[in-house]
Amino acid sequence: MADIDWSRWTPVDRATLVFVLSGDDILLIEKKRGLGGGKVNGPGGKVDPGESVEQCAIRECKEELGIDVSELEQLGEHRFQFVDGYSIHCWVFRTSKWGGEPVETDEAVPLWRRTDAIPYERMWEDDHIWLPLILEGKAFTADWIFEDDTMLDHRLTLLAQAPGAPTE
Numbered sequence: 001m002a003d004i005d006w007s008r009w010t011p012v013d014r015a016t017l018v019f020v021l022s023g024d025d026i027l028l029i030e031k032k033r034g035l036g037g038g039k040v041n042g043p044g045g046k047v048d049p050g051e052s053v054e055q056c057a058i059r060e061c062k063e064e065l066g067i068d069v070s071e072l073e074q075l076g077e078h079r080f081q082f083v084d085g086y087s088i089h090c091w092v093f094r095t096s097k098w099g100g101e102p103v104e105t106d107e108a109v110p111l112w113r114r115t116d117a118i119p120y121e122r123m124w125e126d127d128h129i130w131l132p133l134i135l136e137g138k139a140f141t142a143d144w145i146f147e148d149d150t151m152l153d154h155r156l157t158l159l160a161q162a163p164g165a166p167t168e
């Protein structure tokens, strides 16, 4: 965590991630393009101007998978800092309420997996550290330093309650 003054940290972008849970299964995506293209992740993306993080989460699930999510539970907050200067503040939600059938779109291919067989080897390097917390319904905030796809450092703090809505 050296060299970064997290108290003054201002992200370039804000974003969301959503994990739909159905019994023992979790809905993931094979992301086709953009940051993390080629990796498995949850649906999500950048927050549009004037949009709340929850509105973004709902919109991105519709755009990427064609599903309508509701009753979103905000559990996680990530501050991702890349050494090239890019940074992204990401809010993580989970839900077990959705409508429609996930379909392939220009942005993503839906991927249902059992929660005990999540393909972490195809995901960002941080995911195996915090996605189990989302499955357990535990709230957290976390700071990460990445060089391209390589995680250099991190600090994760469990919270008694969900992190507050963003203020920036």
Ligand SMILES: COc1nc(N)nc2c1ncn2[C@H]1C[C@H](O)[C@@H](COP(=O)(O)OP(=O)(O)OP(=O)(O)O)O1
Pocket (backbone or CB within 6 Å): 015, 016, 017, 033, 034, 035, 036, 041, 043, 044, 045, 046, 047, 080, 088, 090, 124, 125, 126, 127, 146
């Ligand atoms: C660095 O570690 C990361 N791990 C995980 N699991 N997810 C990450 C990481 N860094 C970024 N993300 C997520 C956060 C967002 O859901 C996406 C990035 O958003 P994207 O660039 O796909 O935004 P869109 O609005 O969908 O894309 P366009 O701007 O191309 O429309 O990655």
